[in-house]
Amino acid sequence: LAALFDRARAGKMPLSSYVTQAMKLAESETNMRVIEQISQSVADAIDTMQRLRPETNDVLARLLPDVEKAALTYAGGSANTDLQLNWLNTWLRVVSTDSGLAIVRSLLDGSGEIPGIPISSDARWALLTVLSAHGVTDIEELLAAESESDASDFAAKSLLAASAARPDRATKTSHHEQLRESETLTGLANQRAVMAYMFPPNQADLHLELVDTVLDQLPAFSETADPYFLSSYVSSLLAPICRDESSDRMQRALDDYGDRLDSTSLRFLREAHQADQECAALRAVQ
Numbered sequence: 001l002a003a004l005f006d007r008a009r010a011g012k013m014p015l016s017s018y019v020t021q022a023m024k025l026a027e028s029e030t031n032m033r034v035i036e037q038i039s040q041s042v043a044d045a046i047d048t049m050q051r052l053r054p055e056t057n058d059v060l061a062r063l064l065p066d067v068e069k070a071a072l073t074y075a076g077g078s079a080n081t082d083l084q085l086n087w088l089n090t091w092l093r094v095v096s097t098d099s100g101l102a103i104v105r106s107l108l109d110g111s112g113e114i115p116g117i118p119i120s121s122d123a124r125w126a127l128l129t130v131l132s133a134h135g136v137t138d139i140e141e142l143l144a145a146e147s148e149s150d151a152s153d154f155a156a157k158s159l160l161a162a163s164a165a166r167p168d169r170a171t172k173t174s175h176h177e178q179l180r181e182s183e184t185l186t187g188l189a190n191q192r193a194v195m196a197y198m199f200p201p202n203q204a205d206l207h208l209e210l211v212d213t214v215l216d217q218l219p220a221f222s223e224t225a226d227p228y229f230l231s232s233y234v235s236s237l238l239a240p241i242c243r244d245e246s247s248d249r250m251q252r253a254l255d256d257y258g259d260r261l262d263s264t265s266l267r268f269l270r271e272a273h274q275a276d277q278e279c280a281a282l283r284a285v286q
Contacts, residue, residue: 001025001034005041009278011285015045015052016059023070032082039090042067046094048279050201051242055286068100076115084117092126096134096202104130108142121150125158133165133200160190161197172198172210179233180217188228195236207241214238215253218269219260227264234268242279250276 001022008018019042026038046067049056068091075087095104104127106112107119119127128146132139139162147159164175175194178185185191199207214237221230238250250273258266 001037001041005045008045009048009282011282014059014286015049015282016056016063016286019045019049019063019067023067026070026074032080035083036086039071039086043090043093047201048240048242048282049286050096051204051240051279052283052286053204055283059286064094064097065099068095068097072103072114075117078116088114088117088123089126092123092130095130101131101134101136105136121152122154124150125155125162129158129162129165129197132162133167133197133202135167139166157190157193160185161193164194165197165200167203167206169206169209172206173213176210176213176217180220188232191229192232192236195232198237199239204241204243207239208243208246211238211241211246211249215249218253218265219257222260222262222265227262230262230264231268234265234272238269238272238276240272240276240279242276242282244280247273247276247280 004013004021005018007013008015022038022042022045026035026042029035029038046060046064049060049063053060071087071091071094075084075091078084078087095101103112107114108124108127108131113119124146128139128142131142136142143159143162147155163171166172175185175198179191179194185194199210214233218234221233225233250269254266254269254273258269261269
């Protein structure tokens with residue numbers, strides 16, 4: 001399985017072919033470790049395919065309904081709690097079709113259920129983040145209602161993540177400004193929550209629009225931020241966009257001010273640039 005996924009990531013076979021074979025294997029697999037490898041790699045492959053749109057539009061339209069249905073079926077049909085959570089989390093990572101998002105909403109409003117799986121507060125926030133990332137129009141009302149009923153620290157952090165996930169340029173810019181102003185968004189955990197969800201895989205176009213904003217802030221952060229913040233900033237906000245344009249902009253940043261970056265920023269930027277190039281090269285085989 002690992003060798004097959006490596007072939008797909010190296011561009012030697014379409015990612016969709018890997019997903020199909022992996023999900024077929026999941027039908028009969030009983031080893032927990034192997035199931036975790038299957039589900040993680042399937043979610044990773046679909047993340048990459050989302051970033052590779054429009055080349056993957058047609059195949060995702062055919063593939064996603066089946067993967068969503070299978071993951072949800074496995075979650076509800078598993079007697080083992082670990083397996084239930086594994087497939088639920090996989091479903092949360094891949095769900096993006098209209099029918100899938102309708103199920104997300106039904107789980108939130110109580111009109112739907114997954115057999116044997118209670119929808120915890122953690123799961124509710126994950127469901128809200130999915131809806132936010134896909135631009136549902138009433139997300140502000142949904143987030144406000146959830147915040148009123150859950151005043152925990154986890155809820156406060158989750159609210160930041162869900163808000164950052166909205167596919168709106170003004171929202172992204174506002175959150176980036178908060179990262180620059182440490183007195184506005186305090187605490188590394190809160191900052192990481194924003195960074196981790198600011199550019200979901202389905203928002204590659206918006207990510208490309210704002211990549212210069214992310215890159216241009218690096219020299220200033222290199223002078224003031226600690227390595228833990230910097231590693232999260234670069235790895236999250238410069239996750240692969242999978243475009244030649246984004247790779248070119250990262251290379252230009254390395255050329256123009258690479259010598260002004262601290263060692264952490266420079267290392268992670270080089271790694272981000274390489275990952276972006278490798279992902280862009282996959283377009284030809286999808």
